[in-house]
Amino acid sequence: MTDIFSDVEPMVFKSRINVPYAWWTGETAERFFLALRDDKKIMGTRCPVCEKVFVPPRKVCPLCFHEKMAWVEVSSEGVLESFTIVKRQLAALTRKAPVIFGLIKLDGADTSILHYIENPGHEDIKIGTRVAAKFNEERSGSMQDIACFRPIS
Amino acid sequence: MDKAAVIGVGITKIEANKIKETFADMVWEAVNKALSDAKMTIDDIDNVITTSNDFWDGRTISCMAVGDASGARHKNVSCVEGDGTFGAFYGLARVLSGSYGTTLVTAHSKGSESVSSLITNAAFDPIYDRALGMDMVSACALQARAYMHRTGTTPEQMAMVSVKNHGNAKYNPLSQLPMDITVQDVLESEMISDPLHKLDCSPVSDGCCAVIIANGKRTSRYGGVPVWIKGVAFCADSYFIGDREISKAVALTKAAKNAFSMAQITDPLSEIDVAEVYDAFTYQELMWIEAMGLSEGGKAGINLEKGHYDIKGRLPVNPSGGLLSGHPVIAGGLIRIAEIVKQLRGEAGGYQVAGARTGVAHGVNGLCGQSHCVWVLTAS
Numbered sequence: 088m089t090d091i092f093s094d095v096e097p098m099v100f101k102s103r104i105n106v107p108y109a110w111w112t113g114e115t116a117e118r119f120f121l122a123l124r125d126d127k128k129i130m131g132t133r134c135p136v137c138e139k140v141f142v143p144p145r146k147v148c149p150l151c152f153h154e155k156m157a158w159v160e161v162s163s164e165g166v167l168e169s170f171t172i173v174k175r176q177l178a179a180l181t182r183k184a185p186v187i188f189g190l191i192k193l194d195g196a197d198t199s200i201l202h203y204i205e206n207p208g209h210e211d212i213k214i215g216t217r218v219a220a221k222f223n224e225e226r227s228g229s230m231q232d233i234a235c236f237r238p239i240s
Numbered sequence: 241m242d243k244a245a246v247i248g249v250g251i252t253k254i255e256a257n258k259i260k261e262t263f264a265d266m267v268w269e270a271v272n273k274a275l276s277d278a279k280m281t282i283d284d285i286d287n288v289i290t291t292s293n294d295f296w297d298g299r300t301i302s303c304m305a306v307g308d309a310s311g312a313r314h315k316n317v318s319c320v321e322g323d324g325t326f327g328a329f330y331g332l333a334r335v336l337s338g339s340y341g342t343t344l345v346t347a348h349s350k351g352s353e354s355v356s357s358l359i360t361n362a363a364f365d366p367i368y369d370r371a372l373g374m375d376m377v378s379a380c381a382l383q384a385r386a387y388m389h390r391t392g393t394t395p396e397q398m399a400m401v402s403v404k405n406h407g408n409a410k411y412n413p414l415s416q417l418p419m420d421i422t423v424q425d426v427l428e429s430e431m432i433s434d435p436l437h438k439l440d441c442s443p444v445s446d447g448c449c450a451v452i453i454a455n456g457k458r459t460s461r462y463g464g465v466p467v468w469i470k471g472v473a474f475c476a477d478s479y480f481i482g483d484r485e486i487s488k489a490v491a492l493t494k495a496a497k498n499a500f501s502m503a504q505i506t507d508p509l510s511e512i513d514v515a516e517v518y519d520a521f522t523y524q525e526l527m528w529i530e531a532m533g534l535s536e537g538g539k540a541g542i543n544l545e546k547g548h549y550d551i552k553g554r555l556p557v558n559p560s561g562g563l564l565s566g567h568p569v570i571a572g573g574l575i576r577i578a579e580i581v582k583q584l585r586g587e588a589g590g591y592q593v594a595g596a597r598t599g600v601a602h603g604v605n606g607l608c609g610q611s612h613c614v615w616v617l618t619a620s
Binding site for chain 1: 259298355357358360361366367368369371372373374375377378381382383384385386389430431432433434435436478479480481482483486487
């Protein structure tokens with residue numbers, strides 16, 4: 088791309104920026120992840136003021152700024168709000184392209200979650216397609232306890 | 241709002257890979273262009289706001305490193321992490337406070353030095369969704385599909401944004417990607433994240449912009465041409481993408497409404513002569529115009545087809561070529577302000593919008609346009 092590099096080898100200082108972090112989930116996400124791991128249940132929290140159910144759960148309602156949220160179980164099935172098929176091997180991808188990401192509104196929730204969509208039956212997926220969570224057999228208490236969502240045929 | 245104006249602007253050439261200039265060299269160039277444009281010296285600057293991002297700069301407390309190049313040594317300097325329009329908002333607030341007469345605002349980034357996909361992946365929540373491996377492109381692809389679904393906007397209409405903006409860039413000597421392309425070229429370019437083709441996406445870029453804002457008597461002291469700030473508003477939406485109405489930009493609608501109201505604009509569609517909006521992706525230009533009330537709901541694609549957003553159209557949008565023709569993150573929105581200033585002073589050369597008196601500039605930060613800042617400016 089840049090001709091200036093055609094007959095020279097640039098001297099490169101390789102930065103060692105690699106900042107390790109470990110995040111505490113906090114008690115709200117902890118309860119969500121334990122329900123995924125132990126019971127294959129997807130939990131949300133409902134705001135007593137606006138009555139919206141947030142998944143993933145929040146300790147405080149982001150709309151009302153109210154903290155007395157109630158725990159509710161939502162369905163592991165829902166509707167595809169949008170999706171994309173990533174075809175280029177973008178650096179952030181952790182698996183081989185093509186990868187389908189979806190925004191899924193679970194039945195009983197008022198917000199949507201991001202997750203993988205897998206389409207083994209090569210169905211015609213579109214906005215509005217109903218999908219269901221496929222849980223991993225071995226679960227460790229993370230969003231990855233759900234392997235993906237698949238169209239319900 | 242009290243009398244305040246942009247009295248000087250400076251933009252570096254936007255390039256894919258500025259190997260001859262460090263980030264500080266770029267800033268120095270933009271600052272000196274702005275000072276010369278305003279007919280000022282650095283001694284006339286009362287305080288400085290820099291806009292930078294530690295991840296993009298690969299440097300902890302990046303704002304502290306850019307101060308020297310901004311002439312901030314021994315001055316009051318503060319920093320904003322986000323888009324340059326947000327830095328300018330802070331700079332404006334500082335002169336309106338009366339504590340300062342002039343503010344120098346800078347915004348820079350060198351996308352060429354890092355991996356955008358990894359940096360934007362780190363914008364996702366580490367507890368719930370970062371591990372999925374999404375980034376700005378894949379997230380915006382989701383939004384593009386939702387917008388297309390709601391409005392009926394077609395891939396061809398999105399492609400026409402790319403054709404228009406790369407075409408406009410031919411008249412902008414600072415632009416990175418002036419190109420003569422067709423709708424077919426866009427549709428046949430690599431599909432990166434369906435429905436976004438390569439030519440639906442802005443490139444990785446290096447560049448810097450500097451803007452000088454003054455209040456009251458200082459607006460006319462130095463001999464430059466002031467462009468008046470009539471309305472400014474900022475609004476942010478929820479952090480989680482799944483909490484938002486993803487096919488709409490509710491926060492932008494609110495910001496635009498407040499900015500227009502402050503500027504006493506009641507019918508933006510007929511009162512705005514030119515717009516520079518944050519077109520990081522083709523669909524965004526259409527979506528932002530609609531959200532700002534500059535197009536009837538869901539009709540932006542159709543209006544574009546009719547040529548309404550061309551340089552000679554009813555409402556020229558991104559006559560400079562926009563971010564699709566060069567996108568230094570962080571500086572992106574500040575460049576939109578500087579481009580509107582050039583238009584309102586009649587100094588936009590080959591991409592000048594004839595008779596432009598009132599313009600709107602727009603900046604974005606966050607995944608899928610989480611937060612927006614809208615500026616309404618008028619000619620002297």
